[in-house]
Amino acid sequence: MSDNPVDNNLPNASEDNHIITERKQKLAELQEKRGIAFPNDFRVEHKAGDLQAAYGELEKEEIESKELNIAIAGRVMRRGGPFVGIRDVTGSIQFYLGKPLQKESDDWKLLDIGDVVGVKGKLCKSGKGELYVNVESLDDVRILTKSLRPLPDKFHGLADQEAKYRQRYVDLIVSQETRNVFEVRSKVISGIRNYLTERSFMEVETPMLQVIPGGATARPFITHHNAMDRDLYLRIAPELYLKRLVVGGFERVFEINRSYRNEGVSTRHNPEFTMLEWYQAYANYHDLMDTTEEMLREVATNVLGTTEIHYQGRDYDFAKPFERLSMFDSILKYNSDLTADNINTLEAATATAQKLGIHVKDSWGLGKVQTEIFEETVEEKLFDPVFITDYPAEISPLARRNDENPEITDRFEFFLGGREIANGFSELNDPIDQAERFQAQVAEKESGDDEAMFYDADYINALEYGMPPTAGEGIGIDRLVMFLTDSPSIKDVILFPHMKPKAD
Incomplete structure (x- = not known):
């Protein structure tokens, strides 16, 4: 032998x-x-x-x-x-x-x-x-x-890509390239942690098992606690607990957390994933964009030794200023045949969406229709670093309304390589407005939206004690590591990704 x-x-x-x-x-x-x-x-x-x-x-x-x-x-x-x-x-x-x-x-x-x-x-x-x-x-x-x-x-x-995911231990033994990816991942997380702690942010831990899942619109995983004889949910985001801490007086907090969403598996989605969320009192969403740009630039430099990054056939440079563009303007920029008149009223936006083959529900308002047009025609074209701002209030139940236009919020999403990497906003700290938005989400859930939020009475109670003006953001660690390691699939950057059962 x-x-x-x-x-x-x-x-x-x-x-x-x-x-x-x-x-x-x-x-x-x-x-x-x-x-x-x-x-x-x-x-x-x-x-x-x-x-x-x-x-x-x-x-x-x-x-x-x-x-x-x-x-x-x-x-x-x-x-x-x-x-x-x-x-x-x-x-x-x-x-x-x-x-x-x-x-x-x-x-x-x-x-x-x-x-x-x-x-x-x-x-x-x-x-x-x-x-x-x-x-x-x-x-x-x-x-x-x-x-x-x-x-x-x-x-x-391992030539079989699926075998690499199912038997990661073997893949790590034989592939230096795979080991490099996860070494970079570890350094990215350490770099983010160092960046925030050096700026007086305190790292905290919040519950993974929650009575009410909140902080995002997503379908949760449900489990059962035998001793208490009640259903609990795996968290979809730590947001509402982190903001409770801001109410309690911790003005700068962050958590590098595992979150869970009962959704499909794809090259960009895994039911279990890692996020960074951080919250800063006396800051707004403009401050978050500045911090995000600086942090990503510093992490890339410290981990990779350069701000110039190659990802899936394209070159990027974090040293250049990141673009900032409203959602409304981005739709017009990336759909040259559209004008403002095509999307600035519910009737016009609905007609435009239907022409584009986008299904529109009768219950949707203008903001939701505009968002669907954006997601279907713009997102995948956002390769260079860009902050898309001014999201409609209709689809931003936790974000602060804009002072000049209450139909939009002081919110952004950060896109890179055609993918959403981060979501941040000036926080809604008006308990009356927040309660009304929770009620609207409950109505959505009752009408069949499995991803709509629950009404969180304790969170409203916390806001009634007073949360200072605050801004908060979440960054998808997995997608960020995909970009920094030139990995085409999220499974490439998760040590043990979830896999569909093997066929018999």
């Missing part, structure tokens, strides 16, 4: 089963020879990446003169004669076991690609200029974990 990885691009169940059986026999032999099949007493003292950074450029003689004793562990990724390549979380390195020791070492004879090994020895450099650990004792190569399943072909990885 060859030690080379099996090519899972052409699956062969019979061959895989044979390999698994063979490896189980090796595991049994390890158990018999040393009594412990999965030891946990090897202590790592060095990392491959650190060794490469510190000594990779030194000459062979200089390294050997230092007589560096190395203790390192990692997964076996390749074998070539006496040299074995292993990889840990930081990078790769080789170890070398000469033929005399090979003949005596039980672990060497039972070693397969995919095994996790612990290695001790002197650090050296080969004639080809590669670092390796020279093993000088039988006890200095130990199989710590026996891999019973063969890895995919190292050159192709």
